[in-house]
Amino acid sequence: MSTDRGAVKEDRNLTQSGIYEIPPLKTGGLILTYRCSGSCKHCVYHCSQGKSNKWMSLERLKQTLDTLACEPLLEELHFAGGELGLNMKFTIEAIRATASRGLPVSYIQTNGFWSNDYDKSVEYFTKMKEAGLKKVWISVSPFHLEHIPFARTQTCIDAATTVFSRKNLIMRNEKKLLPLFSSLEKDRTYTLDEFCDVVGINKSIDELAEFYPVTLYGRACKNLKDYCKLSPASEFEGQNCAKYLLNENHFHLDPEGNLITGICPGISVATIEDLHPEITKAKFPVFCTLIEDGPYGLFLWAQKQSDFRWDDRSTFVSRCDLCLQIRIALLQSGIYLKDIHPQSYYENLI
Numbered sequence: 001m002s003t004d005r006g007a008v009k010e011d012r013n014l015t016q017s018g019i020y021e022i023p024p025l026k027t028g029g030l031i032l033t034y035r036c037s038g039s040c041k042h043c044v045y046h047c048s049q050g051k052s053n054k055w056m057s058l059e060r061l062k063q064t065l066d067t068l069a070c071e072p073l074l075e076e077l078h079f080a081g082g083e084l085g086l087n088m089k090f091t092i093e094a095i096r097a098t099a100s101r102g103l104p105v106s107y108i109q110t111n112g113f114w115s116n117d118y119d120k121s122v123e124y125f126t127k128m129k130e131a132g133l134k135k136v137w138i139s140v141s142p143f144h145l146e147h148i149p150f151a152r153t154q155t156c157i158d159a160a161t162t163v164f165s166r167k168n169l170i171m172r173n174e175k176k177l178l179p180l181f182s183s184l185e186k187d188r189t190y191t192l193d194e195f196c197d198v199v200g201i202n203k204s205i206d207e208l209a210e211f212y213p214v215t216l217y218g219r220a221c222k223n224l225k226d227y228c229k230l231s232p233a234s235e236f237e238g239q240n241c242a243k244y245l246l247n248e249n250h251f252h253l254d255p256e257g258n259l260i261t262g263i264c265p266g267i268s269v270a271t272i273e274d275l276h277p278e279i280t281k282a283k284f285p286v287f288c289t290l291i292e293d294g295p296y297g298l299f300l301w302a303q304k305q306s307d308f309r310w311d312d313r314s315t316f317v318s319r320c321d322l323c324l325q326i327r328i329a330l331l332q333s334g335i336y337l338k339d340i341h342p343q344s345y346y347e348n349l350i
């Protein structure tokens with residue numbers, strides 16, 4: 001089982017001076033929109049159909065690519081959402097613009113909801129390949145099955161295989177999930193509870209992880225609470241977050257130019273205007289406290305702030321749940337901290 005309840009203490013990025021910097025970026029993605037065709041229970045980035053139909057502007061895209069072209073160690077760039085199939089034209093334009101600058105384009109991530117016609121899907125993927133795309137990540141999971149019938153996912157897989165070949169498709173846990181999903185009724189969706197009943201497992205995140213490991217962060221903290229074991233805040237004492245927040249791999253840049261490191265949307269200290277600012281506790285107290293002392297340290301720090309109100313929660317599904325609840329409480333207490341950002345991330349989470 002590999003849910004992210006906590007990690008071992010990791011000090012490799014800590015400094016004596018307490019001054020930090022985001023290292024040169026290596027692998028990551030451009031989030032072109034937060035809007036999605038569905039609303040998966042586990043979505044870390046809190047995407048949904050309810051988000052505005054706002055996409056990265058062409059001007060922002062150009063600025064982003066120009067800035068990334070100056071990153072000396074950049075190895076891979078992918079494209080993510082939200083759901084990119086909601087705007088194929090812009091997605092293809094973004095791929096072309098990135099590849100034509102000589103940047104290392106890798107894959108797009110899609111949930112395949114749009115793929116109800118094989119020929120049309122082949123046509124889209126062919127255009128993406130011609131624009132410079134190398135691979136496709138297709139999301140297949142019990143969470144996506146709640147809003148996408150497997151027939152569409154299968155058409156997407158078939159079309160992507162035709163254009164890119166099987167070895168250039170990325171799907172998590174496909175050996176287990178594809179035969180299983182193929183045995184279900186393909187033209188309908190299944191709720192998560194129905195999925196658990198069909199495969200004969202308890203409604204437990206640990207048993208679900210055998211099929212699809214979940215990071216217990218973002219919307220998952222609330223939506224999957226009934227599936228999780230709850231722990232007190234003290235359980236997460238001594239788990240700092242340096243290896244996530246100062247991670248040069250799997251970064252994301254969002255439509256507004258915010259840099260998101262690790263798996264931590266809603267915490268951001270850098271933007272495309274300056275990807276490597278000097279990070280100190282005076283400027284970014286939440287970020288630095290998390291780097292040094294993790295969410296339990298943030299819990300202690302927040303309680304020392306005079307206006308901090310903390311009403312209800314005493315148990316959490318994960319360390320990231322504790323972290324998120326403290327940030328929400330800081331926002332609700334009216335304590336303005338510029339590293340709790342972008343604030344739009346917290347809409348409907350609060």
Ligand code: SF4
Pocket residue numbers: 036037038039040042043044045046047048081082083111139144
């Ligand atoms: S399909 Fe992806 S982006 Fe959309 S809600 Fe699900 S996990 Fe989030």
Ligand code: SF4
Pocket residue numbers: 217240241244245262263264267290294295319320323324
């Ligand atoms: S900073 Fe917060 S969200 Fe990120 S890994 Fe640490 S606890 Fe989780």
